[in-house]
Amino acid sequence: MTLESQDVEPSALVVAPVPQRKARASLLWLFNPRLAIGLFILAVMGLGSMILPAFAPADPSLQASYMRNLPMSGAHWLGTNALGQDILWFLIFAIRNSLMLGIVVAVGVTIIATIVGLSAGYIGGGFERAVMLVVDTFITIPLLPILIILGALIRGNTSFFTVGLIIIIFGWAWDARTVRAMALSLREREFINMARFSGANTVHILVREIFPYVSAYILVGFINTVLFAINTEATLAVIGLSKVEVPTLGSIIFWALSYNALFTGHYAWIVAPIMATVILFLGLFLTSTGFNQAFANKRGVS
Amino acid sequence: MGVLIYVAKRLGLYFAVLFIGLTITFMLPRLMPINPVDGYIGQIQSRANGTLTPEAIAEMRANLEALYGLKGDLFTQYLSYLKRVVVDFDFGPSFTYYPARVSTMIVNALPWTLGLLLTATLIAWLLGNMVGLVAGYFHKRKAASVLEFVGILLYPIPYYILAVTVLLVLAYLVPVFPLSPTFPVGPITFEKAGLILYNSLLPGITLVLAGFGWNILSMKALAVATTEEPYVTYARLKGASNWTRMTRYVFRNALLPQVTALALSLGMVFNGALLTEMIFSYPGIGLIMRTAATGGDYNVLYGAITLSILAVATAGLVIDLVYPLLDPRIRHK
Numbered sequence: 312m313t314l315e316s317q318d319v320e321p322s323a324l325v326v327a328p329v330p331q332r333k334a335r336a337s338l339l340w341l342f343n344p345r346l347a348i349g350l351f352i353l354a355v356m357g358l359g360s361m362i363l364p365a366f367a368p369a370d371p372s373l374q375a376s377y378m379r380n381l382p383m384s385g386a387h388w389l390g391t392n393a394l395g396q397d398i399l400w401f402l403i404f405a406i407r408n409s410l411m412l413g414i415v416v417a418v419g420v421t422i423i424a425t426i427v428g429l430s431a432g433y434i435g436g437g438f439e440r441a442v443m444l445v446v447d448t449f450i451t452i453p454l455l456p457i458l459i460i461l462g463a464l465i466r467g468n469t470s471f472f473t474v475g476l477i478i479i480i481f482g483w484a485w486d487a488r489t490v491r492a493m494a495l496s497l498r499e500r501e502f503i504n505m506a507r508f509s510g511a512n513t514v515h516i517l518v519r520e521i522f523p524y525v526s527a528y529i530l531v532g533f534i535n536t537v538l539f540a541i542n543t544e545a546t547l548a549v550i551g552l553s554k555v556e557v558p559t560l561g562s563i564i565f566w567a568l569s570y571n572a573l574f575t576g577h578y579a580w581i582v583a584p585i586m587a588t589v590i591l592f593l594g595l596f597l598t599s600t601g602f603n604q605a606f607a608n609k610r611g612v613s
Numbered sequence: 614m615g616v617l618i619y620v621a622k623r624l625g626l627y628f629a630v631l632f633i634g635l636t637i638t639f640m641l642p643r644l645m646p647i648n649p650v651d652g653y654i655g656q657i658q659s660r661a662n663g664t665l666t667p668e669a670i671a672e673m674r675a676n677l678e679a680l681y682g683l684k685g686d687l688f689t690q691y692l693s694y695l696k697r698v699v700v701d702f703d704f705g706p707s708f709t710y711y712p713a714r715v716s717t718m719i720v721n722a723l724p725w726t727l728g729l730l731l732t733a734t735l736i737a738w739l740l741g742n743m744v745g746l747v748a749g750y751f752h753k754r755k756a757a758s759v760l761e762f763v764g765i766l767l768y769p770i771p772y773y774i775l776a777v778t779v780l781l782v783l784a785y786l787v788p789v790f791p792l793s794p795t796f797p798v799g800p801i802t803f804e805k806a807g808l809i810l811y812n813s814l815l816p817g818i819t820l821v822l823a824g825f826g827w828n829i830l831s832m833k834a835l836a837v838a839t840t841e842e843p844y845v846t847y848a849r850l851k852g853a854s855n856w857t858r859m860t861r862y863v864f865r866n867a868l869l870p871q872v873t874a875l876a877l878s879l880g881m882v883f884n885g886a887l888l889t890e891m892i893f894s895y896p897g898i899g900l901i902m903r904t905a906a907t908g909g910d911y912n913v914l915y916g917a918i919t920l921s922i923l924a925v926a927t928a929g930l931v932i933d934l935v936y937p938l939l940d941p942r943i944r945h946k
Contacts, residue, residue: 447626448633450877453925455884456902456918457641463906463914464642542771546884549773550891550903564777568892573785573792581777588774596769 343608346601352594356587360407371400372558380577389579393570398579402587405558409541409591412475412559416540419479421533424486429517429525431487432494443491449484455546457481462552471554478543485539486532493525527606534599538592545588560588616937616944627930634922638915639694643687650677652909653708704916709908715916718901723920725796726897729813730886733820734875740821741828742871748829749836749867750859761833767826772885776819776892783815790815796896816893823885831874835867842866869940876932879925887921 369376375395383390389398431442461477497503506520541560547553548561551569555562563584572580654673658665665673678684685693697703704715741764748760784792794812839845840863848858890899898917905913937943 444626444629445633448630451630451880451922451926451929452634452637453880453883453887453921455887456914456921457637459902459906460638460641460911460914460918463909463911538769545771546773546888550888550906552906561773564773568777573781581781585774585778585781589770592769592771593766596765600765 343601343604345597346605349594349597349599349601352590353598356406356591356594357410360403360410363403364407367400367404369397369400371396371404372556380575383579389583390577392566392572392577392580393575394566398583401558401563402583405560405563405584406587406591408471408558409544409560410537412471412544413537413541416475416478416482417533417536419475420483420486420536420540421529423479423483424490424532425522425525425529427483428487428490429494429521432491433498433513433517433521435498439491443488446484446487446491449481450488454481454543458543458547459550459552462547471557474544474547474553475540478540482536482539482543486536489528489532490525493528494521497521497524527602531599531603531606534595534602538595538599541591560584560591619937619943620934623930623933627926630926631923634926635695635698635919636691638918638922639691642911642915650674653677656909698919704919705912707905707910707913709905709910709913715912718913719898719916719920722896722898722901723924725895726886726890726899727924729816729820729890729895729897730883733817733886734824734882736817737821737824738828738871738875741825742832742868744825745829745832746836746859746864746867749833750840750863752833752837752840760829764826764829764833767822768830770823770826772819772823772888773892775823776816776889779815779819779822780892783818794893794895796894813895816889816895819889819893820882820886824882827878828871832867832871835870836863839863839867869936872932872936872939876929879928879932883921883925 373396377387377391377395377397379391379393379395381387381391387397387399389402392398392401427442427446431439431446458477458481465473503516503520506516511520544553544559545561545564548555548559548565549568551565553559553561555565564581567577567581567584570577570580572578654670654677657673658670684690697705702716704719707713707715707718710718744760745764748757748764751757780792784790791812794815796809796812845858845862848862853862886897887899887902889895890897891903894900898920901913902917904910905917
């Protein structure tokens, strides 16, 4: 489990790319209700799922820690499931693992997409056409069937980390397309020409002139990729092709469905992860659109 | 001339996508550390309680490798693979349902997937765009933000959550639909068609809900931007009614990016449809893939993925070829 050793904290990462000087001087331009609600949800779920596991009475992924199918009570707030696991603790670990996977994948995807998108958009010519052909292919090819084949081939021999790696390999194209579109529109701006006439080389222009301008969009894309990664892993887990022993928002539903939680009237087991997923995804989505809105207002184009 | 260049470029992309897609499908299993033939032999041997002689195993391995196109070096394999897929549309036999041909299985499942997917996508696209148009055109009124709120709530919810929730609500809490729907096979009679339609409603509703939210949000954003355009103001000053401005000025212009976006997001929509089929046991490509993935039936998996790439790429091509009909600027360039 290389993932667990990584000390990544979601809310810090979400806020970090905003330049410190500006944020300190006038944090108000950032504020809008969407962003506030979104960040609040992310902070509660992120901090909660990072801190609480330290107090867990037992590893929730171990089976038969408790009696099976206990109802909700003071000792087990959401009861226990048919495998003898505490549902609430399983859910907390699931949120933590899903968030971590999402952030790790989003870091990888953002790096690849930014490099590919910026260079394609700025350099242009035959290089751009070749890159965009690959990007469009990756966008067009439906991801799920490929993931299913990979899942069927490496099932059982995979780590949770490999699943993340596969999602990175097949998930960077959308973001690269967005970044490239922005770089394309920037290429013709005055201040870029200014820099070029002043003798700046391509790398300098990309890093010092274009990157600061697109970083706001990259932040939004980052949050959307977290959402995409969590969703993709969960999708694989729901059909049993991810590492289902690891608690994630998908594997909890996989176990609930395969033990027929619906038929046996085990509502907490199936409804709790649904609620948690919906709230988390809503939080991520509101944060990303909230940032978008804030940046748009700042530029004066709402 | 503009149209010809446009069509030629688009066709070029189409064939490139197919070629790269097929190559990825060919390479993936060969990059994996696992050999399916070993898996098959292991399964057969465990059924035979380990009574097979080494000679029999070697012979079986040679047969399997010939059957699954694993003979020769990588390049020879690749050429014969392309020939089999492109020219013959042949993926060999299914392992689990031997000797059923994979291509027959897929062709039988295809109408189910296409029927469900096309209907649901069309409904979601039309409904979402209409709601989004109203929400965007009247974005200064309070009531419009309620419509946008629906989109915000629906959009980020993943397919599997929607599917399980729809099942929970409409088959369990309010038992309108059966929990485990049945889909009769064989020749279609009138009653059978009704039953199929009725049982397809649950996966259909899931797909419509999933596509609905995204269409509302993006159409709303486009409509807001278009409403600010000078030609809309001009139409208002000219005395065009609200309805005329909304449908003929804002809608027609905001529609174009939506068509492009639909073509681009087809892959995602297709993923969702596969997943929905798996959860509702709907007898389409998705269910076949799930059964094949659990049983290690690789030929079926490769057939299904090749067909998926072909279907999504072709649908994207068709949408993009319709585009010049909607956008006069490409026609008259």
